[in-house]
Amino acid sequence: MAIWNRPISAVGGRRIVVALGAAYVALTTGWAVARTAAETPLGNVLVISLLVAGPGFALLYFGYRLPAFDIRAEFYDAIAAWCLGGFGAMGTVLVVYSLQPGEIVDDFSTILILTALGSVAGFAVGLHDAEAKTRTRELEQRNEELQVTQSELEETVDELERANERLATSNEQLEHYREYTDHVLNAIHDIFYVIEKDGTLQRWNESLCAVTGYSDAEVASMNAVDFFDAEDREQIENALVRGFETGSLQVEAELRTKDGERIPYEYAASTLETPEGEVVLAGIGRDISARTERERELEQRARQQQVVADLGQLALETDDLDELMHEAARQVAVVLDNEYCKVLDLDARRDELLLRQGVGWDDGIVGEAAVSAVEADSQAAYTLAHDHPIVVEDIETEARFGGPALLRDHDVRSGISTVIGPSDEPWGILGTHDTERKTFTDEDVNFVQSVANVLAEAIERQQYQAELETLVADLEESNERLEQFAYAASHDLQEPLRMVSSYLRLIENRYGDAFDADGEEFLAFAVDGADRMREMIEGLLQYSRVETGGDEFEPVDLNAVLADVRDNLRVKIKETDAEITAESLPRVNGDRGQLRQIFQNVLANAIQYSGDEPPRIHVSAEQSGRRWTVSIADEGIGIDPEDQDRIFDVFQRLHSRDTHSGTGIGLALCERIVERHGGDIWVESEPGEGTTVSFTLPTVEERDSERASEPHTDGRPVDND
Template structure:
């Protein structure tokens, strides 16, 4: 009751049986001008201005839950005296307010300000009874109120009932409550009421329960209901307070739809990343769309601007109907054409009132009433369209259109990605075939050139040996140059042959201990190390997956270069290893002549030399071999260097190994 009074802006107070105020509402504080703190623990009769005592008023009340009494009395406010009507009721137990008297006898009261009778200085006696006060309160509330007897016959209905359920309150009074209960729930209600009267057992939460009400036009209205019962003059009654919760239910339904649609978009996005089958993805998309929008049909068409039959839409996937893949629909005057032309969604709420289109092209269902079409792909060059149809005329929400556009975006992205991957795979296949042909050519050329070079070198040496006495110094020098050139050419061909075989003739990967590889390399280079008085230091190196033969060649090339290009000082070389994420980073640092920054990329190319043959020997293919070996192992190689400050060659190798 306190809640009703608060909603109706009626002053209300609660006091102990002795008259001490223990609770008031906001309307009471506004009427009296006192704050809650000033009123609490104050005797209510101190507010009377004419000497009336609370005892005289309470004496008219019986004991227990007796009927209320009404009286006129002037109330002393903080600023003046106000004529009022006070309605008092004695309660055997509290529970309608606050404080520690909740289960003790108490007095509750309603205070209403009275206007003076014209021409009189005395306030007229109120004829407003407690029941009429309740009726006035109930009439002012936006929530529906009905009062029932134990036969479920309606004894009272307030005006809000008509706004919520369409029934005239006067016509409802005297009729059965089952009239406003959906037929499917009427027997359940009657059985539950009888069980409560017999046993006191409640099968629902009376404080708040959501139940449907039957509107006069036949549809059901979702209601939030609070129930209570009371006894008056020996008869039991039930009061129900209810409000239309359709807006909240609609908001909940919209939120649920959005959640389902977001989950569908998320699922489709993951599926698009994992699936390489376009048709499977399109079919999954139509299934998700039908489920998320609670529609009957969904179809995806590919737009063929210049097919054998001219401009058409070719069916690629569909849900809810039987149609063979590849069925085409005319673009002319179709919903798809409108979407393609408008660069945006086309929404049809009712085909019967739509004069632009007759209905869907491939769905053979005369009952189709509504639909949405969105484009798949960029507006400038759309891949196709996505159609959704339903057999009921419906107003699609903005979030429904947004959902379809999100699905279309995912499909367009996946289709473009698969196109790109297909082109990339074709390019990779072409490159692999080209590389294979180049390797075959390099091997054949290198192999075929070896024999002529050996012949040239052999005949020149034969001439030198046979005609040594007849050759002058210049002739012998010329022959020496020719033999040296043939030998260098043979070394270059051997290097080129080795370079071409890095991928095609490498050994399978296996666990390789790089410390053991380094030890073997140092043994092979021992003569060079001793001759140059080189100092080689190394940290502990890891075990990796790789080709031990090629890794040995990698270390040998890097160390021999570090020793050879040491300059005038004895070589000082240090090897280190560091794990960075999923890779090992291995460095070979020297204190040699260094490399100009402009040349640091060029040194890894085939036959690129930075120095003349008179300064340093070599074919110019060693570092190119190093790069091919590192790349085959899934890493990369680079150099950090400054002229005269030494060089650090660094390469990475995956921890798990990659080929």
């Protein structure tokens, strides 16, 4: 049946068996339908259908159930080959039978029955054959496995024999290995240890004895916690418990030596299992003295920087220099762990230094004791003569200078001193001292210098503030005298000017008819000049009294102010047919009378400079933060950009008196009033395009203490009309 192997393998033995069974079932169904239609007796149809369909169903069922049999899948092709062989054998029999003379098998049902039975028989033989091959293959595999096992057993026996040979020398090698391990562990600079659960040291290296001073015999009798002070033992015990629970530990603690010295160490260990099955902690201990010292130095430096920052902040917040000096002395002494710190104040003659502030000194000395600033061997004089800090590690061996009585009386041996302020104009000295011999780091010296710089800046700032306050006081006094002069001058000028105006009008009334045309013109010029002089003096009087003559600030409704101004200007509004529109205006914090003056001056200008058309004016306001911006816009003749800065100067006019009247002081007065309210005033304009005057005023919530109004000096209200 080898001829079937290749095509059967290509299709699959199980598929062929199932397909053959399905074909017989399908053919039987088709034949039965055809014979029933040909009116073949139903009994014959049923018998033949069972003889064909029964084998078909058997092939279909058992072919589908092949995986349930104890047969290897590789033999499914053999079963299919036997099945096809049975089909072929029965087909051959039918062909041979048909070759006899007069004999031929032409009944289709007979062919189906015989081939189906042949296929089922072949399937049964194939199934038996496949089971036999499966058993054979399993036996072959077992034989192969037994051969492999036997080979491995032989190798194991050989290995055991070789191991027995090596075992004779293993004790000697083990001893050598232990010695080698001991050498490696002893070569480690760190401490090596193996600890049992109860804290007993199972193994250690020579470093443990070298560091602690204990002998091997002493260490063998000690517990792990015995190497620490009592206050650290609970921490170590808890660390050991956690180490055995979690499998590792890491802890820092000070190792105590036999002579009582304490050394900072870091310990790290992990659990492992000994050959006897015991769990132990094995690890190392490392000396972290250098790292601890570096961390301490970093902490010290950070603390020093923080103190300098705090003192700088205090210098900005306080005006009390003695408070700042005392706090600086206290902080320097604490940070450097010194007993004393002092601030020496150099007197005006530069020959003596007063102990102005300090800590640690005997009672009653601060503010009273003094040291020489000029003696040749004086430490203070030596410090003043140099532009860098002076460091003393031991005053007893110091060759540059001798310690003054202040330091000798307090048993001072070491310290740092530095100049406060520039070396060419020093204010004094900052010094810190201790009764023990000390070595100071560069960071310590820089720290003292930084504190001295803070003091120097504070002293310089206070001196500058005092000078500035003196200058401001002088300026205020000068301004007050100028205002008094301006008021007195303008007030005193009004009386003779009033007399001139009165007599000119008296001459005009009594003798006007006696003048010719020139005389009348000259008299008119004189009267007009006197009137203009009076208006200018009144304007100057108002300008000089903006600060001193104003009222205290209060909430002011600008809508009411605008209504008052409209009422004051009603005649001009009616004469010019002016239209004034306004948005809802805010409440501001200010002087009601002076604010009315601003509105009246600006609106009067807008009406006056409206041009040929009736004035059209709009008032609006916009808030920006804590300020209101009020704008008064007109559609008048406008202002040339080159003249816009000039209109706020006193007595500056842009037009001749023949075309427009006025004193030229109205906008200057507005500017000064706005400045008193802490605001700004400006103008935006183009010739022929109108003008917008804007100014800022404080909201009701804002209180500008620097611009608070002073009481009236003369008790009279400002003339706002």
